[in-house]
Amino acid sequence: MGKSNENIIEVKRLSHIYSGTDRGIKNISFGVEPGEFIIIAGKNGSGKSTLFRHLNGLLSPTSGAVWVHGKTVDSNVEYARQIVGMIFQDADCQIVGQTVFEDAAFGPENIGLPAIEIHKRTTNALKQLGLLHLKDQNPATLSGGEKRRLAIAGVLTMRPEVIVLDEPFSNLDYSGTCDLLSAIIWLHKAGHTIILSTHDIEKALFCASRMIIIHNGRVAGDDKPQTLLKDVEKFGIREPCASKLGMGIVPWNK
Ligand SMILES: Nc1ncnc2c1ncn2[C@@H]1O[C@H](COP(=O)(O)OP(=O)(O)OP(=O)(O)O)[C@@H](O)[C@H]1O
Ligand SMILES: [Mg+2]
Numbered sequence: 001m002g003k004s005n006e007n008i009i010e011v012k013r014l015s016h017i018y019s020g021t022d023r024g025i026k027n028i029s030f031g032v033e034p035g036e037f038i039i040i041a042g043k044n045g046s047g048k049s050t051l052f053r054h055l056n057g058l059l060s061p062t063s064g065a066v067w068v069h070g071k072t073v074d075s076n077v078e079y080a081r082q083i084v085g086m087i088f089q090d091a092d093c094q095i096v097g098q099t100v101f102e103d104a105a106f107g108p109e110n111i112g113l114p115a116i117e118i119h120k121r122t123t124n125a126l127k128q129l130g131l132l133h134l135k136d137q138n139p140a141t142l143s144g145g146e147k148r149r150l151a152i153a154g155v156l157t158m159r160p161e162v163i164v165l166d167e168p169f170s171n172l173d174y175s176g177t178c179d180l181l182s183a184i185i186w187l188h189k190a191g192h193t194i195i196l197s198t199h200d201i202e203k204a205l206f207c208a209s210r211m212i213i214i215h216n217g218r219v220a221g222d223d224k225p226q227t228l229l230k231d232v233e234k235f236g237i238r239e240p241c242a243s244k245l246g247m248g249i250v251p252w253n254k
Helices: 048-055 077-083 100-110 115-128 144-156 174-189 225-235
Strands: 009-017 024-032 037-041 063-068 084-087 162-166 193-198 210-215 218-223
Touching (some): 009 048, 024 048, 024 063, 024 210, 024 218, 037 048, 048 063, 048 162, 048 193, 084 144, 100 115, 144 174, 174 193, 218 225
Parallel strands (some): 037 193
Antiparallel strands (some): 009 063, 210 218
16 A cells, blocks of 8 residues: 555646636645545535546546646556545445356456456455455446445456445435445455545544545535534535434444
């Protein structure tokens, strides 16, 4: 994993305005240290996915830049994608294999790892995400929660330092959310830096060391979750019930 006290990711004055509109993200700056667990909070349309698409080079900045370990993402896309693994908002668009195993093995195969290493990494990742029993199933037939976990397994096989999850809890039921939350907590404990976007902060709040609020494409807050919590409703984000009741931040899945 990365050297401590050196930022893995550096976002500086990043703007991206979609052409012909005034929408997008504006002048966003922050750094990400190894081991952080950051919630990017913002209401629908605030710019979370637009920001994330710059972390692995899917979009290029209108101005400003993103650096990963000191290299600009824009001119080192392959490198950035090795360090930063992305789980997209729509799990379906990340499916590439005919079976769960093939799907999770795609990354290591694509970079030409030896067969034994591909098998080891893929089996481990599927085991960690509780999917090994489904390894021969067609990914298209998985449930929403299983697809989300498969997308994580596929990213995990590439051993990225940072795992970025865009709205990971959308459309999951209670048990699907609990399973995914446990998987994310495990990834963090295993040493991955986590960046997770959500409009519903309650589920991941207890795990987060930091929250960045995005509002109308700009950073409206960047601090410890407990410091920002009482202000979130100004930005269209729901304050968790426990906090409203004066109980502070409590684990969601207990
Ligand atoms: N391809 C595009 N062309 C034009 N405008 C876009 C495009 N993609 C996003 N936008 C606009 O940019 C703004 C930010 O969108 P973005 O998808 O980043 O928000 P978000 O915070 O991820 O929202 P959600 O919570 O709904 O996923 C929105 O106003 C959206 O309409
Ligand atoms: Mg989004």
